[in-house]
Amino acid sequence: MTDLISVIVPVYNVEKYVRQTLDSVINQTYRNLEILVIDDGSTDGSPDICDEYLKDDRVKVFHRQNFGVAASRQFGVEACSGTYFVTLDADDYVSADFVEKLYDAIIRNEADVSVCGVSCFTDGKDDARTVYMPYGRYEKLAATKELLHSDLYRLFNELLLSDSWNKMYRTQLVRNSGAEFHLPDNGNELGFNINLTFHSPVYCVCNESLLFHRIRQGSLVQRKNNSLQEGFEIITENLIEESGKLGLSIREQLSNVYYWLVGNVVMDIIYRGGNARERHGRYRTLIRRNRQFLKKHSDNLDRHTGLTRFKLGDSSIHLPAFVLGNVLWLDAASMGIIILRKIKYGELSL
Numbered sequence: 001m002t003d004l005i006s007v008i009v010p011v012y013n014v015e016k017y018v019r020q021t022l023d024s025v026i027n028q029t030y031r032n033l034e035i036l037v038i039d040d041g042s043t044d045g046s047p048d049i050c051d052e053y054l055k056d057d058r059v060k061v062f063h064r065q066n067f068g069v070a071a072s073r074q075f076g077v078e079a080c081s082g083t084y085f086v087t088l089d090a091d092d093y094v095s096a097d098f099v100e101k102l103y104d105a106i107i108r109n110e111a112d113v114s115v116c117g118v119s120c121f122t123d124g125k126d127d128a129r130t131v132y133m134p135y136g137r138y139e140k141l142a143a144t145k146e147l148l149h150s151d152l153y154r155l156f157n158e159l160l161l162s163d164s165w166n167k168m169y170r171t172q173l174v175r176n177s178g179a180e181f182h183l184p185d186n187g188n189e190l191g192f193n194i195n196l197t198f199h200s201p202v203y204c205v206c207n208e209s210l211l212f213h214r215i216r217q218g219s220l221v222q223r224k225n226n227s228l229q230e231g232f233e234i235i236t237e238n239l240i241e242e243s244g245k246l247g248l249s250i251r252e253q254l255s256n257v258y259y260w261l262v263g264n265v266v267m268d269i270i271y272r273g274g275n276a277r278e279r280h281g282r283y284r285t286l287i288r289r290n291r292q293f294l295k296k297h298s299d300n301l302d303r304h305t306g307l308t309r310f311k312l313g314d315s316s317i318h319l320p321a322f323v324l325g326n327v328l329w330l331d332a333a334s335m336g337i338i339i340l341r342k343i344k345y346g347e348l349s350l
Contacts, residue, residue: 041066
């Protein structure tokens with residue numbers, strides 16, 4: 001094993017957790033590492049903690065003004081020297097063989113991107129974990145144009161493309177593709193990963209859970225607000241633009257990805273709490289924005305295919321079926337959601 005592998009760690013106000021993250025990185029069984037720690041203008045003790053690790057000559061620390069996690073990830077990609085790279089959140093940690101096993105999977109399969117499973121836990125409850133694994137028909141596959149036309153949405157789900165921290169990437173492929181972490185912080189990894197699929201990478205799967213993802217109050221994923229829908233709209237517009245440049249006719253697949261994003265906004269509204277009046281107001285805002293966005297992109301997105309229509313007050317919205325199955329049944333009574341119509345999607349009768 002001789003390839004240099006870069007580990008990119010954006011850091012922002014995580015003094016409570018960053019030592020555990022960096023300790024898990026410097027103690028990797030794979031030793032030929034370049035560790036880029038990017039302090040994104042932290043105002044707590046994180047910068048001093050990061051500097052402590054400079055005693056390891058594999059570590060480079062960059063102190064920058066606050067540009068956000070997406071900009072920090074992208075800075076790391078542009079600055080790294082490794083043949084491959086991984087990017088981690090500074091409040092997560094990894095198993096000692098995380099890098100070794102992802103690298104081994106890439107080499108064995110002659111792949112460009114390797115994907116592993118993730119153990120998610122709520123801060124303070126490390127013993128209660130939910131494991132998410134890449135799944136489906138794939139152990140190794142190339143994201144060809146034919147596959148994108150038929151299975152982008154399934155590929156997106158099965159390879160956990162909403163996140164980057166459970167993946168290893170071939171650096172040169174990413175740079176040649178032009179895929180960047182430049183979209184809004186909420187969802188920048190999703191936009192990066194789907195843009196990368198447009199350039200035919202070869203994926204492989206490591207069927208082990210090697211990363212431990214912490215869910216905490218105050219973290220980015222817990223700060224979702226009314227800008228979440230706006231961020232997802234920007235992601236979708238970027239995907240429409242990039243697929244158009246490459247001549248990809250994947251309208252139905254992009255539509256499914258967009259509606260999955262809308263479903264995430266719905267789940268955020270439900271689980272963020274608040275009283276029924278507040279949630280009702282958020283739903284109405286989402287419905288209005290969704291209608292405007294679909295009208296703006298009527299040439300690029302399908303309005304009805306594969307969706308279930310819901311009515312809320314005097315407005316309606318079309319959402320993915322999984323939202324109905326996973327969350328909306330739980331909230332239907334209190335939110336007054338009325339199912340008006342069910343539409344067949346493929347072989348599935350909703």
